[in-house]
């Protein structure tokens with residue numbers, strides 16, 4: 012079954028560069044989905060998005076959009092609009108004129124009367140809470156207002172898909188949060204397909220139905236925010252998505268769906284697995300900072316580790332403890348509510364973690 | 375390093391002191407700031423005085439005097455200024471110079487715009503370097519030589535006539551190319567176009583690619599993108615280039631002397647004549663002052679227009 016948008020084997024390199032910016036991307040996007048391409052700088056997110064938008068043409072591969080091959084069609088022939096990081100507002104036009112731009116073009120002639128255009132611009136300006144700013148010039152607006160103008164300008168032409176290339180990257184943290192909520196609201200309200208690019212994992216988690224993690228021009232994992240958070244399929248994803256402790260151990264036995272893993276410190280951990288072939292191999296063990304706690308609560312369900320408190324950082328609602336495990340088995344960071352268990356630097360403390368909160372990763 | 379940072383800090387502290395009422399510390403900072411400013415401003419101020427203010431004062435002094443045979447007589451009369459507007463050919467030549475200046479500005483802008491556009495939007499870095507070189511290299515040759523070159527191109531035995539004769543389009547060499555306003559304008563435009571290219575290019579270069587992409591994305595045609603976005607943004611560049619080429623064309627004296635006809639004499643030629651053969655420095659000074667006043671007016675107007683059309687991103 013073909014999806015709404017299909018990227019099949021997309022590969023693209025710039026100029027004579029031997030390294031492909033996008034190196035074989037396959038991706039299917041459903042109608043109405045909010046998909047985020049997430050990855051560090053230079054991993055090919057923008058290039059992928061620009062191929063979807065039509066600003067770049069892939070060297071090889073096919074892009075299909077509701078059943079049609081659009082790989083080589085012009086940006087204007089695709090029912091998609093792009094929102095840029097630098098807002099790209101026309102500096103010689105007022106905010107209203109900017110928003111009305113697409114409606115006043117030759118190709119739209121006869122579609123709307125001038126009165127209808129004005130009414131529609133009003134409507135979309137109030138949609139993004141800029142009703143009173145229509146007569147201003149772009150340079151008179153704040154960053155957030157500029158980006159809302161760009162949003163209104165993209166939405167007013169009623170595209171099926173809206174593409175965002177790090178639209179909030181140049182805004183400060185508070186504004187970014189507010190705009191995330193706003194974009195999410197618009198997604199719900201319009202039920203359009205949103206494809207979003209960011210290198211901010213928190214933003215991706217907060218907004219997306221699905222996160223596509225990219226690295227070096229390839230997709231490394233694709234799944235819901237919960238999935239990529241709790242079940243990363245590689246050390247790369249585990250590290251990229253939020254804070255993770257990654258230790259190394261050897262699998263002693265695999266019993267049914269539980270592996271017993273021995274760390275360098277001598278401690279043994281039980282962890283779920285569905286791969287019996289890892290027995291005897293060296294694996295990575297991921298434990299999220301908020302899934303491990305200080306102290307032992309007595310129940311034998313839990314894995315217990317011991318170590319010395321090496322650092323203690325006050326983070327507001329919680330403390331972060333950095334625990335040095337014995338025998339160079341590594342360090343573990345623990346987030347503990349400020350009101351919860353306490354320890355001081357130098358203390359030897361037990362740590363406990365539920366088997367289900369441990370993820371076994373290929374080394 | 376430390377020195378570079380200090381003025382910034384003192385400026386800020388002065389601003390704070392002024393807004394909050396003055397504390398002794400702020401006063402002292404202000405004094406130090408002043409002393410430092412004076413130190414840095416002295417050389418440019420001296421230069422400005424010796425080479426700008428002083429000559430203008432002398433010009434003004436001369437313009438109020440008169441000449442008795444070949445002796446300058448100081449005076450306090452505005453007669454020279456009156457003469458500029460009442461005695462032929464001063465005013466009409468000045469108007470004609472303005473006309474040539476306008477033609478030059480228009481022709482330069484028309485030639486410059488597509489070139490600047492190409493450089494800003496389509497040229498690779500390598501091509502840009504070559505074009506810069508092509509624009510700069512002719513400036514190593516004397517202006518005189520270049521004006522002469524046009525003589526050989528446009529003249530009766532020149533390139534154009536030879537080609538037309540060779541092609542059999544005409545059977546007598548045509549004289550209409552040389553020694554008239556056309557040849558003067560063409561020569562001036564050829565020489566001054568780089569100024570127009572640079573000012574238009576500087577403006578076009580500010581247009582981010584994303585603006586063009588948004589417009590393409592929305593379905594604008596190339597023509598619409600040019601008309602609605604690129605052209606409006608580039609207007610200040612056109613004005614700036616126009617003012618420069620107009621001024622250079624208006625004040626030129628080489629082109630009219632070399633490729634101009636008997637009636638192509640321009641105001642600078644007259645001034646030169648007044649300074650030399652006619653030996654009427656007061657009159658030359660009066661014309662000079664009027665031109666300076668006109669120039670100031672023009673620049674003020676252009677500045678206002680540029681400001682009005684200048685976009686802010």
Ligand SMILES: Nc1ncnc2c1ncn2[C@@H]1O[C@H](COP(=O)(O)OP(=O)(O)OP(=O)(O)O)[C@@H](O)[C@H]1O
Pocket residue numbers: 025026031032033050051052053054055056057058059210
């Ligand atoms: N126009 C271009 N010309 C040459 N190389 C390019 C061009 N655009 C991108 N690249 C290269 O392609 C690779 C992928 O770039 P891309 O812009 O897609 O990354 P990105 O994931 O969007 O990064 P960022 O988070 O920094 O925006 C990078 O190595 C980059 O240097």
Ligand SMILES: [Mg+2]
Pocket residue numbers: 056057058176177
């Ligand atoms: Mg990018």
